Amino acid sequence: MPQPDVLLEVKGLKTHFFLDEGVVRAVDGVNLTLPRGKTVCVVGESGCGKSMTARSVLGLIEPPGKVVDGNIWWSPSVDRAPAAMTGNGAPIDLAALDRRSERLRQIRGKDIAMIFQEPMASLSPMYTVGDQLTETIRLHLPMNKREARDHGVSLLRRVGIPRPEQRMDAYPWQLSGGMCQRVMIAIALSCGPSLLIADEPTTALDVTTQARIIDLLAQLQADTGMSMMFITHDLGVVAEIADEVIVMYLGTVVEQGSVDQIFHNPKHPYTRALLASIPTMGRGARKRLPTIRGQVPPPLNRPPGCPYHPRCDLAVAGLCDTADPPTVEFSDGHRTRCVLHDPQTLREHEERMVRTAQEDT
């Protein structure tokens, strides 16, 4: 059971894709918590399962993919719990709901909203911005067409779209990418969600637009007090907006902590390597940028034990490549999944090595 200040708790989530070539374990035992009213950034390389984790939350995994194990505990606060639910804000396991169920449909767009990577492709070209905006409003809120349109116009104004009345009748392909993403944000905010999942919302946009969209999201988060799960691979963005950071590697969470803990006291070798590979201006700018050696293993052929051990400089032979690493808790919710921070296991391993060495001689 999650703590009261936790909005969403993911426990042991496994989302696998059953392809003809084999099973791709896109999400393989993810544990993470989203605190209420905070911004949590999920970072990691492409293909580490960030997006799939987010999609699993909303039941958006399509065949051949499937959530095979784990729980997604969603705890709406008492005053926000929809009438259809138990009413006392008891946590619901989203992973247990059928992806086509009415209950999950009611949560989508109303309690948990999501924005996507390609804003232009995420809006249907066949309908105007206003159609798609008011459709969402009227699906979840008891409003007539007029009220929904007025609400829509005020939302467009709020996300900084100039002349919102005219823009309501524009088609998505008549707008720029940045404008489309603002429209997506307006749709996402339309029903006052408790959680906004932003799946790399600025990847497809140019740099100046990126900055504006991120400022807008940060401001809206502060204004509404909603939680935000922000998926990105841009550590600069993370430093700017995150309260908490989740670092993912190959379908697992390797480290979660506050933004200070992650940036100033990273525990996992992967987090450290990731931070070391941020280009810096000025100091040492003429040096070669450190990179993580090797490559992400192919999805069908995951290494046993800790998924990071083939690339890890600190890997312990005979330990990291055989057993799953333990999760180690530090103070204030900072935790990592690495054996180096588990002195007991390390000691036992050393003793075992010494013993086998003695037996050999």
Add this chain to the structure above:
Amino acid sequence: MLSFIARRLLYMVPTLVLISIVAFAIIQLPPGDFLTTFIARMSAQGEAIDQAQIDSLRERYGLDEPIYVQYFKWIGGIVTDLDFGQSFEWKRSVADLVWDRLPLTVLLAGATLTLTWILAFPIGIYSAVKQYSIGDYLATTIGYLGLAIPNFMIALILLYIGFRYFGQSVGGLFSPEYQDAAWNLGKVLDLLSHIWIPLIVLGTAGTAGLIRILRANLLDELRKPYVVAARARGVPERRLLVRYPLRVAMNPFISTIGWVLPALVGGEVIVAKVLSLPTTGPLMLSALTSQDMYLAGSIIMIISVLTVVGTLISDIALAWLDPRVRLRRH
């Protein structure tokens, strides 16, 4: 929208002029003309025609004039008073001949199109939404069979079944006793008992093709990000399917209007021959073989007009359905 239609109507004029010239020229391409074919046939039957008779015929039909004069006579008649000229072979006006056959042809075309849509639409959607299900495999198999078996083959098989097991008078659209009768309930029922064979024969390939197209298009659309985004907004599944991907995938249905009409009026000659259907296809075939040039040219002209008009209708429908077609400047 109005300027779009006006522009398209304007484009039709040069298109049709070009088609008429090309059609007329191609009909004239084979050596000789209707009279040489006629004389050859006559002498094969052992009848001699003297030179004076030939000359008078040649003069009467205007065959000794240069080709461009013939063309302008013909096209002038069509444009000024819809006179398509005379058929040499039938000794009747082309307009009468075509008019005899056109209503049933259009009826058959319309019925085939409707049947094709009614069948292809739900099956195509089912095939895409339930991809790789047993139903999808079944639809795919039947679809491939429908595409692969030549239409005249299906026609022969159905004729055999109709004759052998249902004791029907096969071929044509009417039983002999109703052939020349005036329209009454009996004749309509007789028509209904005959029309299913050409309907199935003409409909199978189109239906199969459309199922495959709709399935492929819908599968493409179902994977687009806007579908996932709409689902993430809480749009119910059925509404989502109809409102979002299906509307885009509908386009091929609209486009079919453009080519199904000319295909049924002019094409399907073999099927029409096998089933001895009183449609315009066989008429055009015989006109071409006997170099009955005004008849052949006029049918080609009518088919062309139908094609161009059909394309215009489907384009207007497409513009109405798809704002990208309507509003984007090219």
